[in-house]
Amino acid sequence: MPNFNIDSTKNNTFDAIVIGSGMSGGWAAKEFTEKGLKTLVLERGRDVTHIKDYPTTNKMPWELKHANKTTFDAQKENPIAARCYNFMEDSQHFFTKDKEQPYIQEKPFDWIRGYQTGGKSLLWARQTQRISDYDFEGPARDGFAVDWPIRYKDLAPWYSYVEKFVGISGEYDGLDILPDGEFLKSMGLNPTEEYFKKVVAKKYNNQRHVIYGRCAHITENKEIFMKQGRAMCQTRDLCRRGCPFGGYFSSNASTIPWAQKTGNLTMKHNAVVHSIIYDDKQEKATGVVVIDANTKETTEYFAPVIFLNASAFNSNMILLNSKSNRFPNGLGNDNGLLGKYIAFHNYRVSMSAEYDGNLDITTEGRRPTSGYIPRFRNVEKQETNFLRGYAAGFGAYRQVIQHADGLGEELKQSLISPEYGNWRVGSHMMGETIPKEESTLSLDTEKTDQYGIPLLRINLDYDDNDEKMITDYVEQFTEMFEAAGFTNIKAHDVPDKAPGLDIHEMGGVRMGKDPKTSLLNKWNQLHACKNVYVTDGACMTSTATQNPSLTYMALTARACDHAIKESKKGVA
Amino acid sequence: MKRRNALKSLGLITGGLMLVPSCSFLDKRTPIVLNKLKISEEEEILLEEIIDTMLPETDTPGGVSLKIQNFVWVMLDDCSDTETQNTYLAGLRSFNTTVKENYGDDFTDLNAEEKLTVLKEMMQSESLNPQVLSFLHTTKNTAVWGYKNSEYYMTNLMPYKLIPGAFSYKSKTINPTDKININA
Numbered sequence: 001m002p003n004f005n006i007d008s009t010k011n012n013t014f015d016a017i018v019i020g021s022g023m024s025g026g027w028a029a030k031e032f033t034e035k036g037l038k039t040l041v042l043e044r045g046r047d048v049t050h051i052k053d054y055p056t057t058n059k060m061p062w063e064l065k066h067a068n069k070t071t072f073d074a075q076k077e078n079p080i081a082a083r084c085y086n087f088m089e090d091s092q093h094f095f096t097k098d099k100e101q102p103y104i105q106e107k108p109f110d111w112i113r114g115y116q117t118g119g120k121s122l123l124w125a126r127q128t129q130r131i132s133d134y135d136f137e138g139p140a141r142d143g144f145a146v147d148w149p150i151r152y153k154d155l156a157p158w159y160s161y162v163e164k165f166v167g168i169s170g171e172y173d174g175l176d177i178l179p180d181g182e183f184l185k186s187m188g189l190n191p192t193e194e195y196f197k198k199v200v201a202k203k204y205n206n207q208r209h210v211i212y213g214r215c216a217h218i219t220e221n222k223e224i225f226m227k228q229g230r231a232m233c234q235t236r237d238l239c240r241r242g243c244p245f246g247g248y249f250s251s252n253a254s255t256i257p258w259a260q261k262t263g264n265l266t267m268k269h270n271a272v273v274h275s276i277i278y279d280d281k282q283e284k285a286t287g288v289v290v291i292d293a294n295t296k297e298t299t300e301y302f303a304p305v306i307f308l309n310a311s312a313f314n315s316n317m318i319l320l321n322s323k324s325n326r327f328p329n330g331l332g333n334d335n336g337l338l339g340k341y342i343a344f345h346n347y348r349v350s351m352s353a354e355y356d357g358n359l360d361i362t363t364e365g366r367r368p369t370s371g372y373i374p375r376f377r378n379v380e381k382q383e384t385n386f387l388r389g390y391a392a393g394f395g396a397y398r399q400v401i402q403h404a405d406g407l408g409e410e411l412k413q414s415l416i417s418p419e420y421g422n423w424r425v426g427s428h429m430m431g432e433t434i435p436k437e438e439s440t441l442s443l444d445t446e447k448t449d450q451y452g453i454p455l456l457r458i459n460l461d462y463d464d465n466d467e468k469m470i471t472d473y474v475e476q477f478t479e480m481f482e483a484a485g486f487t488n489i490k491a492h493d494v495p496d497k498a499p500g501l502d503i504h505e506m507g508g509v510r511m512g513k514d515p516k517t518s519l520l521n522k523w524n525q526l527h528a529c530k531n532v533y534v535t536d537g538a539c540m541t542s543t544a545t546q547n548p549s550l551t552y553m554a555l556t557a558r559a560c561d562h563a564i565k566e567s568k569k570g571v572a
Numbered sequence: 573m574k575r576r577n578a579l580k581s582l583g584l585i586t587g588g589l590m591l592v593p594s595c596s597f598l599d600k601r602t603p604i605v606l607n608k609l610k611i612s613e614e615e616e617i618l619l620e621e622i623i624d625t626m627l628p629e630t631d632t633p634g635g636v637s638l639k640i641q642n643f644v645w646v647m648l649d650d651c652s653d654t655e656t657q658n659t660y661l662a663g664l665r666s667f668n669t670t671v672k673e674n675y676g677d678d679f680t681d682l683n684a685e686e687k688l689t690v691l692k693e694m695m696q697s698e699s700l701n702p703q704v705l706s707f708l709h710t711t712k713n714t715a716v717w718g719y720k721n722s723e724y725y726m727t728n729l730m731p732y733k734l735i736p737g738a739f740s741y742k743s744k745t746i747n748p749t750d751k752i753n754i755n756a
Binding site: 060061067072073188191232233238365366367415418 | 625627632643651653688691692718719720721730736737742745746751752
């Protein structure tokens with residue numbers, strides 16, 4: 001049946017294949033389809049169509065059977081997913097259940113996954129801070145990992161490009177450490193946060209900054225958002241349910257429907273990518289092997305360019321599992337570094353305190369973001385006993401003390417008689433961690449999952465640098481809180497909290513200048529297989545301290561532009 | 573509970589006439605459907621009476637008309653581990669004996685005022701059977717949670733807005749005479 005085979009190959013051939021429809025995959029889909037490329041997006045999870053598949057989005061609190069608590073069974077069956085702060089009755093359907101994809105924890109690691117259209121872009125915390133040259137130059141200056149092959153100027157126009165489409169609420173702070181972007185109106189800091197900002201600026205001679213956290217919420221009506229069918233953020237603060245207004249950015253609300261409208265997008269759901277096919281003769285990747293999650297049938301799809309956006313660990317897995325004569329240890333893995341130099345963000349510690357000023361003021365309404373403190377440690381030069389530093393979230397709210405005294409009429413009265421307390425202030429650390437060769441992902445040689453794909457082994461832990469950083473964060477924030485006259489200052493370190501709940505796992509397929517010491521070049525192409533691009537968290541050479549999604553989006557748009565230009569040259 | 577007593581006597585007569593001595597029929601109750609817990613109708617009624625005492629009907633709806641008893645059962649059924657469930661049910665099942673030992677009557681036979689006094693005393697007692705004490709405190713805490721999450725409370729007493737609108741977040745100077753809305 002030669003004709004049938006030819007037809008089937010033809011039907012399964014596209015101009016580009018994008019593996020994953022999340023934060024970065026959605027961008028690849030948008031960029032390629034917009035430029036006229038017939039694009040196949042492979043999503044291993046189910047379809048989640050914007051609005052239609054947000055089952056809880058318009059529920060009132062009393063319509064949730066368990067008052068937004070997850071059931072005992074849901075927690076017991078999903079000990080990993082249930083540890084995520086966002087795993088609630090109204091959002092649990094967007095989390096991949098633990099049994100879907102078991103993995104081996106050589107050391108404890110909570111791997112949070114969201115397999116569906118849009119991936120974790122439905123669940124993210126929407127903080128969008130740019131990475132600066134202080135971050136890009138970090139590894140070279142401090143002697144860890146390898147030098148990034150790009151600098152801020154390479155990415156800056158792509159940050160702008162992405163931000164204008166995403167919609168970023170922010171303030172122009174003019175900080176080198178955290179470059180400004182294309183901002184829409186700020187939702188503002190509250191008076192206690194503003195007070196802390198002034199105290200910190202004064203005490204540290206304008207070397208430490210408390211700013212409004214830049215976030216992916218639309219706060220001004222613009223044509224570009226209307227074209228996407230997105231409206232202004234209605235400050236519901238229910239983002240985890242999926243936003244019916246498209247007020248925050250998700251692939252579901254933005255890039256995927258945009259790509260669909262071009263008529264050039266083909267999306268396959270329940271499409272678990274087994275591996276990328278490498279052709280020894282053509283010396284390039286020709287397609288991917290996909291397993292249907294329901295039928296377990298295997299299909300091959302072909303394209304001259306392949307974008308790997310499966311999420312950091314899954315992108316590593318797919319490359320490690322893509323074995324050929326040319327690449328017996330995984331696609332592009334000539335130097336044996338694939339799956340190594342994994343890192344994450346250290347979110348283990350937080351602080352809380354009270355403030356007894358501003359007692360004549362309160363806030364009302366809900367703000368889906370908070371304050372942000374960019375890294376202030378080791379910025380210009382090494383000055384502590386640990387490498388790099390940390391950014392921090394910061395927020396204040398007026399405490400309302402809710403009573404539930406007595407029984408009977410007294411109790412009912414008590415329940416409608418709340419009182420103002422002090423302001424409560426809080427901060428959490430977002431620490432850069434050092435990618436190390438011994439921090440690895442690998443495939444188990446025996447155990448496989450329900451699709452016959454080898455189980456992932458994760459070997460990652462906090463190190464001495466992380467511990468020193470935690471100590472310093474607590475010391476510095478205690479000092480800053482004391483300077484502001486805050487009281488009841490407490491540090492909350494949870495030493496047995498495994499890495500992973502930051503959901504910022506990165507690396508394993510790092511970018512670099514030298515094919516001997518890195519996997520990807522400055523355009524996110526595999527050095528050894530240039531028609532495969534990796535533009536999700538796996539590509540990160542170092543982690544910086546900033547929430548990384550914005551950077552993945554910018555890198556993706558930039559890499560797509562490169563791939564399109566290369567294809568016009570007839571190289572790819 | 574005069575109402576219940578009245579219903580009961582009425583029920584006995586009717587039941588006698590119809591030769592159907594079924595309590596559930598007499599009270600026209602539909603038993604709550606639970607996934608794991610097996611509870612009797614008497615236990616359902618007892619919890620309802622306790623919640624009616626803790627959050628009575630006044631000029632605003634009480635716990636029972638807001639069906640908070642169902643919330644308490646559902647949370648215990650779906651969101652608690654077996655040990656918590658067993659402890660709770662053990663406390664509930666010792667409750668009547670404890671009341672009878674200390675006050676000489678079944679809880680259900682006390683009038684509303686007496687019920688309130690009894691619950692208050694029991695919850696403050698230092699010598700109370702710990703399971704009963706824990707049962708009462710869990711009931712109160714869960715009932716309060718359900719009450720504050722109820723449509724009535726979140727609509728009439730502390731109004732919640734699902735869609736506050738753009739830029740709803742504001743700071744304001746407190747007017748001491750204004751009531752605080754915890755859901756504002």
